[in-house]
Amino acid sequence: MNQKDVKARLEQAVAALTDEIVKFGRDIVRIETENPPGNNYRACAELVGDKLRAFGYQVEYVAVPPGRLPELAPHGQGLERVSVVGRLPGKEARPVLHFTGHMDVVPAGDGWTVPPYEGIVKDGKLYGRGACDQKSGIVAQVFVAEAIRRAGFRLLGTVESSATPDEETGGYAGVGYLVEKGYIAADKTDYVVITECLDADRVCIGHRGAAWMSIATKGKKSHGSMPDLGINALDKMIKLLHLVNEELKPRLRQRTTDLPVAPAACRKSTLAVTVINAGTKVNTVPDRCTAEIDRRLIPGETVEGAIEEIRELCRRLQAEDPDFQYEINRIMYADPTLVPTDTPLVKAFLASGEAVVGHVPEFVISPGTDDQRFVVQHAGIEQCIVYGPGALNLAHQTDEYVAIADILTAVKVMAHAAMELLGYEDVKRGDA
Numbered sequence: 001m002n003q004k005d006v007k008a009r010l011e012q013a014v015a016a017l018t019d020e021i022v023k024f025g026r027d028i029v030r031i032e033t034e035n036p037p038g039n040n041y042r043a044c045a046e047l048v049g050d051k052l053r054a055f056g057y058q059v060e061y062v063a064v065p066p067g068r069l070p071e072l073a074p075h076g077q078g079l080e081r082v083s084v085v086g087r088l089p090g091k092e093a094r095p096v097l098h099f100t101g102h103m104d105v106v107p108a109g110d111g112w113t114v115p116p117y118e119g120i121v122k123d124g125k126l127y128g129r130g131a132c133d134q135k136s137g138i139v140a141q142v143f144v145a146e147a148i149r150r151a152g153f154r155l156l157g158t159v160e161s162s163a164t165p166d167e168e169t170g171g172y173a174g175v176g177y178l179v180e181k182g183y184i185a186a187d188k189t190d191y192v193v194i195t196e197c198l199d200a201d202r203v204c205i206g207h208r209g210a211a212w213m214s215i216a217t218k219g220k221k222s223h224g225s226m227p228d229l230g231i232n233a234l235d236k237m238i239k240l241l242h243l244v245n246e247e248l249k250p251r252l253r254q255r256t257t258d259l260p261v262a263p264a265a266c267r268k269s270t271l272a273v274t275v276i277n278a279g280t281k282v283n284t285v286p287d288r289c290t291a292e293i294d295r296r297l298i299p300g301e302t303v304e305g306a307i308e309e310i311r312e313l314c315r316r317l318q319a320e321d322p323d324f325q326y327e328i329n330r331i332m333y334a335d336p337t338l339v340p341t342d343t344p345l346v347k348a349f350l351a352s353g354e355a356v357v358g359h360v361p362e363f364v365i366s367p368g369t370d371d372q373r374f375v376v377q378h379a380g381i382e383q384c385i386v387y388g389p390g391a392l393n394l395a396h397q398t399d400e401y402v403a404i405a406d407i408l409t410a411v412k413v414m415a416h417a418a419m420e421l422l423g424y425e426d427v428k429r430g431d432a
Ligand SMILES: [Zn+2]
Pocket: 102, 133, 134, 167, 196, 197
């Protein structure tokens, strides 16, 4: 079977599926799945599940038991956390290629010129919150096997496709839970593709790490007219943040990486103080001040190391000032992830990208974190990449959109790669 023929038949199949792909994209954007708190996950999972079932998949819904919601989704207001997992058995049980994408979106916010949840299509673009990040990725993954089937091929290995909640709040109740429960596991999953929006002509091989911390300084209340009778926790925090700004941040700026983190401005360690809270009343000295820090790590750094750097500043202040009392709490943390590039999975996506787009995809590393870490670090599956439609710089923006051409490109690239990785028969011709 020559490559040109495969390409032409897939092109044709995807062209014939385009209306259905766009309709499914509009339908999924119309389900508002803002997280926090995590709305309408069941409805969204069922939309995906129904489509997968129509395409021949065995479908299962995996809900986090209510008793574990406080631990896995602490800001989820007790709302249900459910994933859908579809399995399309091939002629052979292995290899297994698992696609996964997150259903949740960040809140739409104000300032949109199009309604964020109506699935508006205009000028070849699908608009809406989540259109790019990353419901279009779910759309693409759902249609991969169907495109292959309609092109007249039968996959030998098995395709799985899951849609999960909560990536935007850490992923513990989503991919984290699927990994914990063994739905994605090193002894039964060969390849994993996370369908986040990192541009349809790039292959993402990792992400920076994150250490989100809450730091509290503690003091003693007193009347604002007699401040020396108290210990002002806000003053203590100012001392700490001064050190953070004057010492730590310049040091972090020097810590750069040559790895292809995009945008290039993120090829270094970063730190941002993002929230601060203290005091209740103008005439009361505050006894507690909290500051939240968003620290991002380049490959080679660790969460532990990042926390230790803050702790070291605190210890120094404490040595000078016994009234300096503090505690550090973790909000969310993820070590950086980086996978090898000489694996069959990466090679298949490079070759498929070249066949479809016309040039070899560039490697990219996400500036944020994503569900890849659960698969690589927790499940121990090294062959895990992030590949999906949508421009990274449109994620979380007002008037978010995805180019429909990007979705179609992604379906084709994924389909080529699936055929390469899983093997196939030519059903139309009856040869292998
Ligand atoms: Zn995303």
